[in-house]
Amino acid sequence: MSATPGPTPGSTRTSTRSGAGRVLVAVYGVFALAATARSLVQLLTKADEAPLAYGLSALAALVYVAATIGLAEVGPQPRRLAWAAVGFELVGVLTVGTLTVLDPELFPDATVWSSYGAGYGWLPLVLPFAGIAWLVHTRPRSSADSV
């Protein structure tokens, strides 16, 4: 977390961490913190009970951390990281959500993406769409650009 002065002229539209992006980064940060902590507790206390579900929790935690960093930092590389993380997150929540709806026995313990994130107020399903929309909205444009 770095405290920087306001965005310099010209970079305003391409910064993913300004304006509404600040809320998005905060929500992603909460998920990164929660998923990481939850995953650590699972892996440290009962890893052998449901290795697939807990492995998936750990993977989801990494994805949220990557998305948070990607959106919170400014530049082409963080933007690529954010795209990769948010894209993976969308595929993950749709895949795991569909699998858990079709076969609830597949994951004996709930993961953040089970049932499309219904256990977390559907936020895990909404977040990747919000992330992609924000990345598109703030994408760098050519110099001849009218607001």
Next chain:
Amino acid sequence: MDGPLPLALLAASLVFAAVVLVYVALGRTPDWGLLGFAGVIEAGALVLLVVAAVQVGDADLAGAAAITLFGYLLAGLVLLPLGFAWSLAERSRGATAVLAVAGLTEAFVVVRALQIWPS
């Protein structure tokens, strides 16, 4: 943990989030009043952590549940400071709204701690 403190903390966190949303709607930036409100919640979260630490010996809590409980209580202690740090670095409605996220998450953390605590 069985007293009124957790519920008061929960209510205060929700009211805080609501006040922040009013600030966002009016286009106001965070002021000393909001910071003081957060300070009261922060003090409550600290007291709750101490109370839980004192009472956990007599409570029927397994290892993993105790770890999770204190994870939530510690999270409740860092949420608002982190929220303010991230929010105050910029002056915009989005930046102010970050504090609403922090307040709602604080409320969620208290609810989870209450659910884990054996009553």
